[in-house]
Amino acid sequence: MDTVILSDWLVARLDRGDAEPVYRQLLRLLQQAILTSQLPPGTKLPSSRTLATDLGIARNTVLHVYDQLTAEGYVHSTTGSGTYVADTRPDRRAVNARKPAAPDHPREDAALPVDARVAPTFAEAVTHAPPVMVAAHPLRHTEARDLSARGRRLIREAGVSAKQWGAFMPGVPDVSEFPARTWSRLQAKLWKQANPELLTYAPGGGYRPLRRALSDYLRVARSVNCTPDQIIITTGIHQSIDLAVRLLTDVGDRAWVEEPCYWGVRSVLQSSGLTLAPIPVDDEGLNPREPDLRTPPRLALVTPSHQYPLGMVMSLARRRTLLEYARQHRVWIIEDDYDSEFRYGSRPLASLQGLDDAGSVIYVGSLGKMLFPGLRIGYMIAPEDLVDTFRTGIAELYREGQLMQQAVLTEFIMDGYLTSHVRRMRALYGERRQILIDAITARFGDTLPVMGDEAGLHFVLGLPLHANDRAVAAAAYDAGVIVRPLAGYYSGEMPSRRGMLLGYACVPNEKIGPAFDTLARVIENTVLRVSPHAA
Template sequence: MTTAPARLQQALLEAPLDKDSGATPMQRQLHHRIKEAILDGRLAPGSRLPGSRALAEALSISRNTVTAAYDLLAAEGYVAPDRQGTRVATLSRPAPPHRHLQRGASPAPAVALRLNRIPASPPRTDASATLRPGVPALSHFPLAAWRRAVDRAIRRSGPSALGYGDPLGEPALRASIARHLGIARGVRCEAEQVIITEGAQEALALCVRLLTNPGDTAWVEDPGYRGAKAAMHAGDLHIAPLRIDGDGVIATEDDWKSPPRLVYTTPSHQYPAGAVLTVARRLELIAQARRHGAWIIEDDYDSEFRHAGEPIGAMQGLVAQAPVLYVGTFSKTMFPSLRLGFLVLPAALLAEMQTPLEEMLRGGHRYEQLALSEFIESGQFSRHLGRMRRLYRDRQQALREAIARHLQVPHMIEGGHCGLHLTVRLPASYPDRKIAAAARRYGISPYPLSGFALQPRPEDNGLVLGYGNTSAELFEPLMRRLSQLARAAQIS
């Protein structure tokens, strides 16, 4: 009968240790081999391992290497030294896989059921893909000015900003955002009402965690922003879609007979259709929310980039003490990888949420927050926004002209007064998902409009075309290609 030391030496000698100078250190190789032999049962519990000298001689390696590997295995609990040597410890064994599983297959992980309700997004593409929605003009960002702002933040703060900061965000940035929102968006808030988040998505998730319980109802625009639906699915909410028209989201008296806990809306520039929620509907939504104890999430999606006239004021500032949580992000106005957004809490909620927020959040991105505050206060942010408004206005006009000249299928353009994208509705006979999938093979990344709807209707068919990060001179060849792909996808 073969002893445990002999079995181990045999197993190690069958596949020699790699002694090349660039290989994994010998001690780590030996540790891994012995650990695997224990875990897969080749070395049974209680088996005695070879002595360090004997194993070192058999493998032609240093005894110190063997001793170090044994010591690490003992520290991890795989082996236990005793007076007679080193023995394999007794470990619990995972249950064998069910008989119906194929050899080598793993059982499905027991994930939360709510995850199955989150649909997959269109396949992700690189930010440089043409016509991809939601990406700003990255090559036009003033990197030199931003680098100087970051350098100043590091010099002024020194190593102290390497530690945890205020969990609700750097006070300087919160004050800068409050001042900017008051002037540019008509938001009514004090600095302490501004909570810094890791982008708009964390702000939406916070709204769900702070204001709802599993099973509560949330209304969302349909078609609408997928990230909002994902945050609500993750909170185990019941999601009720509300249709939109040219005046924004529609909430009727019948809808309010079963009132929601949350209402998600993008009133200044509906995403993706581009409608502006009228003042009459804004006031009615606020009044009904107050009457029924609901809270409105106002996602101020890319409303800084309005191409005709002044930016439309935020719904949050329309009336005093509105039941509105205002969400914003710097992903479009600055750049996506900055990962800084904000949530403006109603004053009535601030006292109740202060302690939970301080426990739930941790300060981070401190140099970036301080740099962004200085970027805003120095006027660089406003100047950058002005340059980008002009650029996006010109790009949108060029895209409209290219569509008119080269998209030779029936279509209707929506969403032309703001933002970084246009929505082109198509007849149902031109399936948008099929066209978008074909376009990706050419490095073109429009999003199918039907993918934004919880309950797609035939009219929810079209392409969402991003022009923020695509040069205007590319629009004509891109539209010619899309026109060809649309005709090829047509259902007769």
């Protein structure tokens, strides 16, 4: 091999004025030349002294590059003989062990033996190579990013929004009202103590003082029956459900979900390979039909205290029926206690778990809505015979941490700040809820109904059955208002209701009216054409 050709080729490509050091450029160019067989296996490289002279760089630079190439397996050196390109070509027998279907237009050299497809000499490669070297056979974009069937479905049906703040984003609390100074003070106190146990992994299901504080709080606020040992600290509802699904179900198992239901938990269940059975809800909550009852599911996911997204409460009769059905047919119930703390005009309702005497209910909750979503601390309450299983599972799958955050939260709860903050935010959200309802009534009268406004951080503004709520949401987004179409929470193509989810919690009082005026104009233009109550 003529070393002059290699040296000339490198000189033409080294950029002395580039921010990338010459060492890095030389290493990259030689690596690419070897990977694309422009420097075929067995090629002897110039001596470090010769190459340094040809390139006009320090010999130590070339030595450093050769050492790195040797360490990464691109070349090998023989004392007294020189440095040679290593044979790093893929093992054809392994690659072709499972031959793909023959292409419609085979390459001209496809019939040649592998050994007959000789790599070009370096001189030939230099003659025909483009100025910028690229991989010889790059994968097509779609090939490099092929998704599984469940991956395609997850991405296709994803409900996550690019915007997470503003009128009228549902499910988002007003984080600007969070007592950040109090939190910062508690956090600073704990960091000063520098307890090493708070900086490692979270064993045993989470920080025990936090589990004890949550146990006390939930017994009073939600009528939950549990001990601190039954509480497993997670990063939120999604992880809690994912853990339960991984440990209690197999691919293909049947799961009941409310119809409609929160798209996020539906995605968790579907991506785990479960077969979802949408069960309609009515004014009393989950209402399984006779065919549903004949095929018991492995688990049922419900939001009994505040159905998401419609807002109804599961009646006591339905709760007792579901619990008895679960006991008889060995069905696991996951109770998602969504937004239960924010109820207007009455006390928060008791949990389904508090009625369970058979150990069928796995209760999951989050502190994100009460405090701030970025906290990423949630919890699950496991039946006593599953506690050790869930502790082992969460440690094995997720290697939990955030003990410092959990310790801060413990202080926040024990000092009474959580209770006072929730009480204050319940009053503020109730006020904003009423402002928005008054704006709707003033604009549309009783033409468009408000549904599920008794609790939570959102309600549903009903639209006529002929309305395309997805189109309304898209037009509102273009106008600067965020709403979610009710159709997105149904699994079928023909939802039984049309409407928009309007979140009011994160919208300042003075901005609710102007923002709704914008939304109202969109509704009038896309659904009603003319306002029934002209402003």
